[in-house]
Amino acid sequence: MAADDYIIRQISVFSENRPGRLAAIAHALEEECVNIFAFSIAEASGFGVVRALVDHPDRAYERLTSEGFNVAFTDVIAVRMRDEPGGLFEIANLLGEAGVNIEYSYAYSGLDGGVLILRVDRPEDAIAAIRGAGKELIASSAFA
Amino acid sequence: MYWDEKHETMRQAELEALQLRRLRETLTRVQNVEFYRDLLEREGVRAEEIRTLEDVRRLPFTKKQDLRSGYPFGFFAVPMRDVVRIHTTSGTTGKPTVVGYTRGDLDNWSGLIARNMTMVGLTADDVFQNAVNMGMFTGGLGFHYGAEKIGMTVLPAGTGNTKRQVEMIDDFGVTAIHCTPSYAMHLAEVAEEMGSDLASLKCGIFGAEAWSDATRSELQDRLGVTAYDSYGLSELYGPGVAFECPEQDGLHIWHDSYLVEIIDPVTGEPLGPGERGELVVTPLVKEAMPLLRYRTGDITMLYEDDCPCGRTMRIARFSGRVDDMLIIRGINVFPSQIEHVLMAMPEVGDQFMVYVDRGERHLDEMTIEVEIKRRFFSGELADLARLQERIVRALREALELRTHVRLVEPGSLPRFEGKSKRVIDRRGTL
Incomplete structure (x- = not known):
């Protein structure tokens, strides 16, 4: 598989840090029957970014945008x-x-082991290093 | 090009001598107004004590409320038979303010407008469409008489019937237009719908409302004009008090006719060039309605340097009203300054809100909420944090004040039509 096949589109949602925002995001995804594999919240002063790996990123993007959320795709592995x-x-x-820098990372632990999601500064090098060491990368097709 | 080169380019020493002479004449004229006789006596100021221009600071201020209390003719310094014209201010709150003009006033006033229009290159060869209200509002007749004085071909078009206005521009070969910036925007839209490119138009004079540099660029592009800012207020004749020259960088205020001070609106103390404060004007040639140290409520500053055009000292484009001013930890802040900073940052939306609170240790805290524009959201928290930091820094440079900036979701801030209420002061009273 080419390196590109391991680049996964994470959805990143800008959210103010106030009650009910995560619930609003989660409810919108529920209504679209979008399943969340993993997510994390990063917070700064007064606002945050909700990051999620989902099974239908385009559908999630459309729905959240139509509800007024500011959504972007971010490449992760x-x-x-x-x-x-x-x-x-x-x-x-x-x-x-x-020499690859991890900008941020989060993990989930499922029935078949743990998965580490990484946002790195040089994804191609990261992919080569991980594959070279015989570790298993999850293909983006697994999340769509 | 000058209309009145002598007065427009007068050297400082000569100008000051003229100003002092005219100030003393004004002090004589105000003796005919009961309000001023009483006020000067109460303040213990005698006209003979005003020997230098700096002595003007010993005179009391005149406020808008004072003029209202004189409704209708209480501030006239001449008998009614010498008053040949009356205008009124819009009077959005309570009674309007009445202003009167002698024949000499009308001549002075139209002369100032003639200076302004000549300054931006207009001559007797121009065709001028005056697209403002022609009634009691000073903007209409003020420009009408000034343009006629130059010998321009004047169309007293008034407002409304915009299609007809566009047709007149095209059919009569109009070269210059005067209107409010918002009407100019509407005119541009209608002309575009009609498929007219307003080919003959080259000069736009816009006043009576505050407008931004972004609006200037848009009007210049859409109307095909060079756009000039015009400032005035009815109490000081009307339009014509200050006007931009072709440099389009600050307004020339006519110092031979208006003695200018910039003051701290709270303390009343004088401010120097480069310091923003309230414009206070003592008109020097007004006959029917002389005023002393009139507080305009408008915020500007004197430029420190001279203008390449050779005319006397400029003031900055107006950046708000004293009524809108906030005092945060002792520093004067105008919402328009915040707006200016935010407008210069493409990542930030047009809407904003300002909250003022009294925080710990009774210190004032200002929080500004801004929306980030959708297309600038990269998905990265670090980019947002950097943007937030950059806004705080830009605001600190402009306001000399540390503020809190909150980034909020696009579309979440209130939208205002007409007069906006962007400032919520929650400090209460001490």
């Missing part, structure tokens, strides 16, 4: 990691040694 002590170190160290 997802790596399968061992769900045991040292699993995170393995991936983080791999990227550190390849």
Whole structure:
């Protein structure tokens, strides 16, 4: 598979930091039957960005935009990691040694192990380093 | 081109001597007004004590409310048989203010307008469409008589029937137009709908409302004119008090006819060039209705440097009204300054709100809410934080004040039609 196939579109939603905003986003996605695989909230003073990996990113984008949300797509990659002590170190160290900077990251732990979602400064290098080390990247097709 | 080169380019020493002489004449004239006789006596100021221009600061201010209290003719300094014209202000709150003119006043006033129009290159060869209200409003007849004085071909078009206005421009070969900036915008739309490019039009004079540099660019593009800002108020004759020259950088105020001070609107203390404050004017040639230190309520500043055009000192384009001013931790802040900063940042929407609170240790805190424009949202929190930081920095440079900036979702701020209420002061009283 080409490196491109591992670039996953995360939806990033600008949200004011006040009660009910996350519920509004979640409700809109529910109504569109969009399933959320993973999400995280990053917050600054008074506002935040809700990041999510979903099964239908375009549908999510359309619906949230139509409700007035400011939504953007962000390229991320997802790596399968061992769900045991040292699993995170393995991936983080791999990227550190390849000189790739992690801008932010979040993870989920499912039935078939853990998945680390990464926003990095040089995705191509990150993909090459991870594949070179024999680690498993999740293809974007798994999220669509 | 000058209409009255002697007065427009007068050297400082000569100008000051003329101003002082005219100030003293004005002090004599105000003795005919009961209000001023009483006021000067109450303040213990005698006309003989005013020996230099700086002494003007010993005179009391005149406020808009004072003029209202004199309704209708209480401020006239001449008998009614010498008053040949009356105009009134719009009087949006309570009774209008009545202003009277002697024949000499009308001559002075039209002379000032002739200076303005000549300054921007208009001559007897121009055809001038005066598209403002011709009635009690000073803007209509003021420009009418000034343009006639130059010998221009004048169309007293008034307002309304915009299609006919466009036809007149095209059919009569109109070269210059005077109207409000908002009417000019409407005129541009109608002309575009009619398929007219207003080919003959080259000069636009816009006044009676505040307008931004962005509006200037748009009007210049759409009407094919060079757009000039015109300032005046009925109490000081009407339009013609200050006007832009072809440099389009600040307005020339006619110092031989108006003695200008910029003051701190709270303390009344004089401010120097480069410091923004309230424009206070003592008209020097008004006969029917002389005034002392009239507080215009308009915010501007004197420029520090001379204008390449060779005329006397300029004032900045007006940036708000004293009534809108906020005092935050002792610093005067005008919502228009905030608007100006935000307008210069493409990432930020047109709407904003300002909240003023009294925070910890009784310090005033100002919070500004701005919407980010959709297309500038990258999805990255770090980009938003950087933008927020940049807005705070730009505001600190412009206001000399630390503010809080909140980025809010697009479309979430209130939209205003007409007069907006963008400032919520929640400080209460101490």
